[in-house]
Amino acid sequence: MDDLLADFVAETREMLQAIEGEIVAWEADPADRERLDAIFRFVHTVKGNCGFFDFPRLERLSHAAESALSEVRAGRRRASSTLVTAVLAVIDRITDMIEAIDAGEELPEGGDDMLIDALEPGRDEPDSEMIQAGEQTSPRAARTGNTRSIRLPVELLDRVMSGVSDMVLARNELARRLRDHGADPALQAPFERLSTILDEVREGATRMRMQRLEHLFGALPRMVRDLSAELGKQVMIDLEGGDVELDREMIESVRDPLTHILRNAVDHGVEPPAERLAAGKREIGIIAVSARRTGNRITIAVSDDGRGIALDKLAKKAVAAGVASAADVAAMTGEQKLDLIFAPGLSTADTVSQVSGRGVGMDVVRANVEKFGGSVSVSSKEGRGTIVFLHLPLTLSIVEGLTVKVGPHTLGLPRSYIVEIARSVSRSVEVDRLGDGIFLTFRGERVPCLDLAEVLGLEEKVDLDRATFVFLRLVSGDLFALAVDRVLDNEDFVLKPLSPALEAIGLYGGTALLDDGKPILKIDVPRLADAYGLASHTRIRTTIQERSAEASAPVEHAVVFTSFAGRRRAIRMAPIRHIHTLPVSAIEPTEAGMLATVDGAILPLLGTEGGTFTNETITALRLGDGEVELLYAVAGIVDSVELPGPVVPLEGEDTLEGTALIDGAIVGVIDAHGLFARYGRTAMPAQRPTCRLPGSDPWVASFLEPLIRSAGYDVLGDSDGCAADITVTLDTAEEPGGAAAAVVRLRSRPEGAEHDPESIYRYDREGLLSALARVRTGAR
Amino acid sequence: MGSLLLLTRIGGRPAAFRAEDIGSIVELTEIAPVPRAPDFVAGLTGLRSRALTVIDSRKALALPGTPDPPDVRAPVVEVGGHAYALLVDRVDDVVAAEGEPTPPPATLGPAWARVACGMIETAAGPAVLIDVAALVAGPHRAAA
Known part of the structure; x- marks a missing residue:
């Protein structure tokens, strides 16, 4: 019986959440038959359920609401605002009672009759007027039925989750052992199948914890309605992206910050109707809440078309509150001033209202959101409105x-x-x-x-x-x-x-x-x-430096893709010749690795580690260095981008050249040199040419040498006596000693070409490689 | 009668844990030390998908020295939703308690008294019954 009761409470609560938005929508458009039906279904269900549990008061309330609504459904009565308010009051009372039942307390006493009376057709309202036939909107398409669902304790989900995590760890361990012991192909295939299934299970288990944002959005229309009524404003709320899924714990964490931002928008953002009309706006303010998912983050934007944030006023307040000095403020850009809104103890409101109060400011919102790994930003145009962005990670964990x-x-x-x-x-x-x-x-x-x-x-x-x-x-x-x-x-x-x-x-x-x-x-x-005292409490940067170095750097393009192992990777555009779709039948595993036939040529196929061929075709990048070609399998192409900034070398990952920051994510950049050095070897000339490098410079040893080696040279030091095919010098115009067929001069700085037109900037990879290639073809 | 105890030695002295406090016994293969951690925290170790905080029971009792040779087996306990592995001198046996625990005598000394919830008789002799929550809190909480 207790279980049944708990189910009843949980189910009613869920319905209450879902219904709130409907009620407000119904009030806005009382002729909306679909909303009316939804609300009617709710009270009807509650009535049915509580009769079963013997809650006579709950039953009487829901029965009264049901009767009133069925009159409306039958067209005998109109949904006036009085009726809507009365139905809302009944639903509020039902909510209270449900909470009391859940807490095992006595139901709150009395007052039911008043609520029920309020549902009766009023004396001063033309409630009982017949509704004219033409007023009814055409019925919308019926909603699709609910998908089947069951209720599960979160604890059980967590247990399943951690079990799946354990399995993934065990799988990784097994994979390592299989690799170390030289995998038997008879084991490899079933292992890979298991691995793929496990990945699917893991994804499913992760999704079990996800909840649609609708659960959060459901309560917002009612809140905005109540708030705006209280403040004498007219506000419409527009919700978008309710189908975006978020970890359920995250949804709970974001509830308070989002509520606070909405309150701010209604209270401080949207102007009273008269002021709006005077400003040439519609009487009704619009607050739009939208959510969308980008990669592993969710962005919720709350925008209003209200008065916006007056930067100068904000700056003055900041000075008055001692957050910043007048000199600081004078030097700030608009963006920096706007950021003052997050300073503790600042509010843009002239008056302290009951709604937003003065206790909680945007600083608290920011602190709370950061606590779970999110961030908040604001953009505003005075007179036009404000947008607050909440950026959230997909899961807490x-x-x-x-x-x-x-x-x-x-x-x-x-x-x-x-x-x-x-x-x-x-x-x-x-x-x-x-x-x-x-x-x-x-x-x-x-x-x-x-x-x-x-x-x-x-x-x-x-x-x-x-x-x-x-x-x-x-x-x-x-x-x-x-x-x-x-x-x-x-x-x-x-x-x-x-x-x-x-x-x-x-x-x-x-x-x-x-x-x-x-x-x-x-x-x-x-x-x-x-x-360590590194964080200032307001976001005031004393100096904003010009980043001239960045602007002059040559732009390189790269293709970003998802690797077979599920990682996001990038590869420079230069070696990519073609993107192929290959049938799996064209792939042949051999002792030396995968081979694939494409356009009548047999090429090594790389990049298949950590994944399986689940589809009939795969996508592969055909890479070429002008001489040798190979294929690199990808699970999916994401985008082609400009490589921003330098590629930072990464140790312990010999297949990666390094990492780059692309769209805010660290992406591993495939070392194409390494690929060709390792797999393109067959086509290399048997006798590797030699290259002499200046030995003393650490940059040479860690950067230049690997590059030269992967370009197919044996490296000689300064002290080696034998003749080199090519000599590379750094920052010197002198001819080096020792016989060399050719000299490539490098310089440390991008500028300086005028002194030595033949020298190459040391990060000019293309220039260096083509110089090496020239020498090599000449040497043969 | 019959309630089971895990009998161990800490600092050479018999120490008993209630069997229901012990989640499992693990073999500690690798302990990753945690920089700046209090000295009674030996580090972290991975147990399946969980990270266990490894407590050096001797240090938690402010006892000197390290067991020689240390037992690689460590009881795992859960306190406040966190899992801990307890380093003890050695894990002896699971024995049945004989009778109910008696209040700890005053002569245990302050460190032992802090982590003791009583004395217990077993077939293998008397032992101090350990309060795991007090043990994993470490010696510094004693002042609080």
Whole structure:
């Protein structure tokens, strides 16, 4: 019986949520038969159910509402605003009673008769007028029936989820063993099938936790209706994207911030009708709430067509509140001023109203949203309206991040803060020690830097000459860097909460298991920044530097795709010759790897690791270096993009040239040189030509040498006596000693071509490679 | 009568856990140390899809030294929704309690008294019955 009762409460609550929007829509258009039917069905169901449970008061209320509504349905009565209000009051009372039943309390006493009386046709209302036939709208297409569903405890879902996670870990372990022991093809095929099925199950299990945003949106029309009525405003709400799915915990977390933003929009955004008319707007303000999903993030935008935010007024308030000085404010751009809205203790309202109050400001909204890994931004035009964007991660528990190594420790950094990664040896970073602090000069900006080893209290500090710097931008806009020994890889962290003893350290924001089952800790970036005083409390950047270096960099294009292993990868456009769709029958696994026939040629097929051929055809990129061709299988092509900024080398991933930041995501860039070096070898000349490099420079050793090697050269050092086919020099115009067939001169800076027109900028890959190619064809 | 206990040794002394407090016994293969963690936290270890906080029971009792050789088997307990693996000198046996626990005598010493919920008689002799929540909280909480 208790189970039945709990089901009744849960079901009624769910219906209540769903019905709220309908009621407001019905009020706006009382002739809307479909809405009326939905509400009628609700009270009818409640009446039926509570009769069964013996809740006489609930039954009487729902019966009264049902009768009144059935009169309307029969066309004997009109849905006046009085009737709507009375029905709303009944539904509110039903809600209260349901809560009381759930809490096991006595139902709230009395007042039912008044509510029921209010449903009766009124004396001063022309309620009983017959509805004219023409007033009825044509009935809309009936809704499709509900999909079948069952109710499950969240705990059970969590258990299934963690079971699936365990299976994935076990699968990865098994995959590693199979690889290490040389897989028997008889095992490989069923293993891959199992693997694919498991991935599907995992996706399904993840989706089980998802809920449509409708659950959140359902309550909004009613709220806006009540608010605007209270404030004497007329507001219409427009909801879009209710079918977007979000982790149910996330939906709960976003409820309060969203409610607050909506209140602000009604209270401060939308003007009273008279003011709107005077401004040449429609009397009725429109608030649009829309949600959409991009990649792993959801954006909810709340826009109103109200008065917008007066920047100067806001700035004055900020000065008055002591958030910023008059000089600060004078130097701010519009965007920066707008950002003051997130400063603590600021409100744009002249009067403190009952609705928005003064207690909770946008600073609290921002803090709450950031707590679960989201962010808030605002855009506004004075007189035209305001849009508030909530950017949310898809789930609370999965965070994209980067693993870094410091001493013996592997740690995770959440991706959302990372703006750039630079290596000390790349010389794009200057390191200064001032006092006890470390400061970097990077792209004309001076950035404070923390030695992560020092932060962690390790004995051995990070060697700043060989360190990798991860640049992190806090939501407040402050930039700082962390010096680490190495950057390892991109990972999706499935975050688990920390035990209290570890939480108390104040450095970590959760733990996650890597694919191999090893636990790592995620650094809590905001807390770290706070602990070291790196976060200013308002977003005021003292200097905004011109990023001239960026503008002059040559634009390179790349194709972004999803790899067979499900990772997002990019490959430079240059080596791509063609995109093929190949039948799986054209693929032949061999001892030496996959081969595929295309256009009568047999080419090696790469990129199939970690996936299976589930379709009859696959997509493959045909790559060529002018001599050798090979195929690279992809699960799907995402986009072609400009490669923004430099590709940052990544250690421990020999198939990747490095990573680039594309559309806010870190994407691994396929090392095409590496591919050709490894798989195009058969076509290489047997005798590799030799190349002499200046030995002393670390840049040469770590950057140039691999490139030269992958271009097919054996590398000789300065001291090797034998003759080289080609000599490369850096930043010197002199002819080097020793016999060489040809010399390629590199220079460190992009400029300077006028002094030495034949020299090549050292990052001019194309130039360097074509120079090498010229020499090679000439040498043969 | 008959309630089961897991008998272990911590700092050379018998320490008993209620069997219902123990989720499982794991073999600790690898413990990832946590920088800046209090010293009674030996680190983290992965158990299937969970990360366990590894508690060094000796240090949690403010006892000196490390067991030699340490037992790779560690009882796993759950406190406040978090899973912990407990490093003990060694895991002895599962035994039946003989009688009900008696209040801890005053002479246990402050560290033991903090984590003890009583004394218990077993077939293998008397043991201190450990309150796992107090144990995983570490010695620093004692002051609070």
